Every structure is written in structure tokens, then in C-alpha cells.
Amino acid sequence: MKKALAEYSNLRSHRAKSRCRVLLSRLRSTRTGLGLLIAASSLTACGLQPMYAGGGSGAVAQGLGAIEVPAIEGRSGWLVRNALNDRFGAGGGATARYRLDVRLDEKLEGLGVLADDTVSRERLTLRARYQLVDIASESVLLDATDGTDAGIDVVSSEYAVIAAEQSAGERLAKDLADRITARVALALRKQQQ
Numbered sequence: 532m533k534k535a536l537a538e539y540s541n542l543r544s545h546r547a548k549s550r551c552r553v554l555l556s557r558l559r560s561t562r563t564g565l566g567l568l569i570a571a572s573s574l575t576a577c578g579l580q581p582m583y584a585g586g587g588s589g590a591v592a593q594g595l596g597a598i599e600v601p602a603i604e605g606r607s608g609w610l611v612r613n614a615l616n617d618r619f620g621a622g623g624g625a626t627a628r629y630r631l632d633v634r635l636d637e638k639l640e641g642l643g644v645l646a647d648d649t650v651s652r653e654r655l656t657l658r659a660r661y662q663l664v665d666i667a668s669e670s671v672l673l674d675a676t677d678g679t680d681a682g683i684d685v686v687s688s689e690y691a692v693i694a695a696e697q698s699a700g701e702r703l704a705k706d707l708a709d710r711i712t713a714r715v716a717l718a719l720r721k722q723q724q
Contacts, residue, residue: 594719595619595712598663599627607637607657607700614708629672631715633661639696642682649685655696656680657703663715673718677710679703 598619603612611633636658641650658678662671681699685692 591716591720591723592620594629594723595716597626597628598631598715599629599666600631600633603633603635605635605637607704608633608635610701610704611635611657611659611708611711614705615711618708618712628666629719630664630666631661631711632664633659633711635659637700641685643685651685653683653685653696654680655683655699655703657700657707659707659711661711663718672722673715675714677707677714679706679710 596619600612600615600619603609615631615633636656638656638658640654640656641652642654643650643652645651656678657680658676660676661673662675663673664671681703683692683695683699
């Protein structure tokens, strides 16, 4: 009987501790949330504004929609161009005011060479040099480079390796397009201020 009572009291104290932990975590999250709210409100006082203020009719979104991306060489170029057009919202009927010239450098290198001189890991690197050009004046508004890379495991199946390389190339193209879009949006915002 004493043993059962001791187990019951231990169970009760465990539940009480568990409830205290839940209450403390709620208090911490409330404090964190309150701190974030105060920090966010203080940032508005320093002139910080959202990049895409005004949504689709905002100045940056309108500028992105007015960018023409000429064809880029190669399969990766095709993927990057399509991703850029998706992000810019091209084809919305706006006349092109800007041109984004992109040159890609794609490299696949073997890493992790085993004792029998076979490669166990590869790195696919995709680098871009791009220029945002004002079509009317032919002046360069942005001249930048960016890049991204991915690791690929080399397995015994050639099909699996080829599929992994293609999948990595698609991910890199999307990632590179995201990076380029962010830099171009910043350049357009600076130009319009």
C-alpha cells in the first residue's frame, strides 16, 4: 500500500512539473513575441519599408514585370530564364523597359575519390554574371555575379546519378533565379527612390 501511494505521489509531482514546464514555455513565447513586436515597431520608425509595398501594383513589382530576359545558352540557361520569367511576372503585357543579360558558368567536379580511383561525390556549381540594362539609354543599372552549388552522391546506378545531377541542376537554377531577383529588386528600388 505504501509503495502504491509513493508511486501515486511521484506521478502527481511529475504531472505538476509537466504543467509548470508548459506554463513556462508559454510565458517565454509570449515574452519573445512581445519582444519581436517591439522590435518590429521600432524598425518602422527608422524608415524601413517593405520591398514589395503596394503588392502587384507597387513600383518594384511593376519594374520587375518590365524586365526582358533574352535567351541564355544551354539547358541550365533555359531553366534559369524560365525561373526568372516566373519570378518577374513577365508576359503580363507590360512593355520592356529593362533587359537582364545573363551569362552562366556551370561546372561539375568530382570529390571524394576512393582507393580504386572512382568518385563517390560530385559538386555541381552554377555561377552567373548578370547586368540589368535600361533599354532606352543602354545604361547598366546593375552589374553583379552570384552563384550556388549542390553536392551529389555518386552511386553504382548511372541512371540514379544522372537523375540526381538533373534534379540538382533544376534546384540550382531556381535558387540562382531567387538570388538574382532579390538583387534586381533592390537595384530597382534604389533607382526609384
